[in-house]
Amino acid sequence: MKMRSRLSDKSAKRLTILFLFLTAAVVAVALLFHRAQSCYEVTTFSMGSFVQQSIYGAERETAAQTAANEAARLEDLISWRIEESEINQLNQDAGGGFTEIDPRIYALLEMTKEVAQKSGGAFDPTISALSRLWAFDEEKALVPDADLIQDMLGYVDHSVLLLDSGTAAIKRSGFALDLGAIGKGAACDAMAAVYEQMDISGAVAAVGGSVVTYGSKPFQEQWRIAVRDPQGEGAIGEIAVSGTAFISTSGSYEKSFEKDGILYHHLLDPKTGYPAESGLVSVTVMAESGALSDALSTACFVLGYQEGAKLLASFQERVNGAVFVTEGMEVYATGSMKTSFTLYDEAYMQMDGTERP
């Protein structure tokens, strides 16, 4: 009562205004947090794998659905298993003339030819004869007959793929395309194109182990992409990226089987017809597109660290960097990965002079 009498009308009014102002500020902060943290997460299936998206922003749900549809639509165009796909049609017409193809598929084929040429055939889009023989997707766990492998090697040669002004042809019959090595990365590209059209502030999507980041996380935090431990559970480290980035990994652990004490994995060397033995267990590549990062990670795995690093250098600014993990648990980071990748698994040794955190 004493206080009441001490408080003048003017002071009470001032205090009331102050409280109202503080309330408005607190509510604004709460709303900001709510808006920033509203993330839509969804898991769908495409490219023989799961597609996991986390999206921030006004049109997050629509963006997720549209992007998932686009990934599925791309699969319909590039999967050789789908009867009406552009790739299956090209395979069926092998030995025949040129056919007009979807511009996106044309661009993908151009890229695969470039990587095939620059890698000296370590990556080859015409690997179909070999990949079907081994059939890692069907999990037969059988080592094909050596003579059969030799025969099939004669049907792997990227020079049979001809491209000319929006048309493509496989010039010899018996040869066939298999874009399985770049499907997941290409799906990331298709999804990123959707994100650019929508009113969203940030997104991260993983198609199997290929990842695309877009825009920014709330409060401008960096995206953190874990790199799986190739020889065990969990992750060996993390890549911190801002804005749009495409990251793909090729690892010998992904599809494999053991027979008579030998591990056979799905990353086939187009030169030998057998799983590549380059001393690597995984390669992670960050590039300007998902398809390119996917193709290069496969090529680098087949080539090994030294030759792989040279291949990446030949792509200059189209490749940001890479992380090579060897059978000897050594980790080599190149390009921007020297700073953006942090190794935190003590069992591995970072070899490029970058200090542990």
Added chain:
Amino acid sequence: METKAFMRKWDGLLLAALLFVAGLILLCVRLQPKGHAVVIERNGERLQEIAFAEVTNERVVLFEGKVGIVEVTVWPDGAAITAADCSDQTCVKTGRVCQVGEAAICLPEQISIRITGSGRTSDAVTY
């Protein structure tokens, strides 16, 4: 006749103070970390979300997948696909998932289980 002011200075001040307290509570609720839960989806369709706080011992839930049935078991600290009609059984071999962002996926059945909540360590995994 003497007229009483509808709101005296104390009423206004009290109301403003109460609003401020309400705003503070809203902010606290918003900043509080979200409880961990497991989300079960079938090709983008959210089938169920189970908060770990709700589970006292073990809860087994069956879901219809693309070709068969998928059995999901939830414990207070994690979840797993414990049985599935699929041929490869990769989802079952994944074992228990407990960290935020971790998932077990049954490709043939198109069923996934994913741990959600705050405290996520990474945004995605490349492999």
